[in-house]
Amino acid sequence: AQTVTQSQxxxxxxxxxxxxLSCTYDTSESDYYLFWYKQPPSRQMILVIRQEAYKQQNATENRFSVNFQKAAKSFSLKISDSQLGDAAMYFCAYRNLNAGNMLTFGGGTRLMVKP
Amino acid sequence: DAGVTQSPTHLIKTRGQHVTLRCSPISGHKSVSWYQQVLGQGPQFIFQYYEKEERGRGNFPDRFSARQFPNYSSELNVNALLLGDSALYLCASSLGPVVNYGYTFGSGTRLTVV
Structure with a gap:
């Protein structure tokens, strides 16, 4: 079974x-998708960024970028120019293309932003 | 455009009771998925429905069931509630059955079992 670990x-x-923010995952598959979701106190999970495993180029969305290391099974999220509104729980998630449509989530990292 | 709407937002039930949670997907989205998020943990997949058919089921007991209606809204039912069922239940919708582009989540229903 696939597992996703957020150590922070x-x-x-x-x-x-x-x-x-760090994320590692365990899989024997070669084709999959990875996601970072943000969950503010409003509880709604908001998609921050996604990465296809077959793409070598790291995904970028404005101030958010990832460092995808496929061999190391690592998928970290970098937030630049942090803003107070970035404070939230962040969840890393994995989807195996060959195992249905479920997302497997990590345990989350709580990000605090100091003014 | 309305997002994914879930009702109720909060609910308190007694052990052994039954509960029904409701979800309306984004207009045009035909797939609904349900996740359980226990406090302090990441969400866990329960079900996915697409065009009224079950497309996936997570590792949950038979006390959990769901269905999808012709208008693509969905209900999650939990029978014989246990204290451990206390969690945030998230509904997520997607255009089709494949979730390559991620879901759109609702704000969830907070279920407390006492």
């Missing part, structure tokens, strides 16, 4: 600084 229960960053 909590992270803290100063406003305007950069922070990196």
């Amino acid at each position: 229960p909590e992270m803290s960053v100063q406003e305007a600084e950069t922070v990196t």
Whole structure:
């Protein structure tokens, strides 16, 4: 079974600084998708960024970028120019193309942003 | 355009009771998935429905069931509630059965079993 591990229960960053959240996953598959979701206190999970495993280029969405290391099974999220609104729980998720449409989530990292 | 709507937002039930949670997907989305998020953990997949048919089931007991209606809304039913069923139940919709582009989630129903 696939597993997703987020080893940092909590992270803290100063406003305007950069922070990196870690995620590792375990799979024997070669084709899959990876996602980062943000969950603010409103509880709604919001898609931040996605990465297809077959793409070598790291995905970027404005201030958010990933460092995808397929051989190491690592998928970290970098947030640049952190803003107070970035404070939330962040979840890494994995989808195996050959095992239905379920997402497997990690345990989450709570990001705090200091003014 | 309305997002994914879930009702109720909060619910308190007693052990052994039954509960029904409801979800309306984004207009035009035909697939609904349900996830359980226990406090302090990531969401866990329960079901996916597409065009009223079950397309996936997670590792949950038979006390959990769901269905999808012709208008693509969905209900999640849980029988014989246990204290461990206390969680945030998230509904997510997607255009089709394949979730390559991620879901759109609702804000969830917070279920407390006492």
